[in-house]
Amino acid sequence: MNRETAPAPPADEASARPLRADAERNRQRIIAAAQHVFAQRGLDVTLDDIANHAGVGVGTVYRRFANREELVEAIFDTEIQRITDRAEEALTHQDPWDGLVHFFTTASQDFADDRGLREVLLIGTHGKDRVAAARERLSPAIAAVIERAQRHGALRDDIEVTDFPLIQMMLGTATQLSQAVSPGLWERYLTLILDGLRTSRQVPTPLPHRALGQEEFDQTAGAVRVL
Known part of the structure; x- marks a missing residue:
């Protein structure tokens, strides 16, 4: 007897979970970088400075933190x-x-x-x-x-x-x-x-x-x- 197989989930749903994990890893990298930069240089630094230290693009920083x-x-x-x-x-x-x-x-x-x-x-x-x-x-x-x-x-x-x-x-x-x-x-x-x-x-x-x-x-x- 043939069994129907469930349709494969849409591509965006299939990739949602790893994307969320990646986003959380990036968030933690950004926070760690900001802690280091703030500690060494004070608060008058830019998000570009923090992105550079975290090794991510500044757009990634803005997706996690608006400012x-x-x-x-x-x-x-x-x-x-x-x-x-x-x-x-x-x-x-x-x-x-x-x-x-x-x-x-x-x-x-x-x-x-x-x-x-x-x-x-x-x-x-x-x-x-x-x-x-x-x-x-x-x-x-x-x-x-x-x-x-x-x-x-x-x-x-x-x-x-x-x-x-x-x-x-x-x-x-x-x-x-x-x-x-x-x-x-x-x-x-x-x-x-x-x-x-x-x-x-x-x-x-x-x-x-x-x-x-x-x-x-x-x-x-x-x-x-x-x-």
Whole structure:
């Protein structure tokens, strides 16, 4: 007995599934490339720059993301939430000062590693609803870390939550200018700042990074002229 065979699916239906898989792979390549480019160069890059780094055509980028702001939203919502989680983790430290130091240090490392994160969080000129909502979640978490250390008497009581982004901007500038000659220099200045924020200490905290030599300082100062 002859059996009827089902008609072959149309060509576009047959190819739909692998095309979706290809599209998702391209999307992940674009996001990975954008993370790298934003971290190294900041947010003032073009989709062409990101496409070049991802090894895809710029049209492929535009099919996944209508503009740079959509990429910023896709990447930094998660990054800011990670910092918020660290602030909340700092509240679980038995010693409130240790919790504050841990949070300041890990956040400073994140900002040192990622210029784009510094710009989107501290300057706030990029990103729309999702990034704005992430920033709004972060602010009360930082305030809780600060207030807890103040109640414990470890942190001077005139520090406000708005001091945190300004401190990070200062460290970020030092990081950016000295990146080529001394990438870890920010740790030296974070230690000096934390010593200044603490209400009392018996001796100064040892600095974790040496000062710049004169030639290194000259190179760092020269970086100011090219910004």
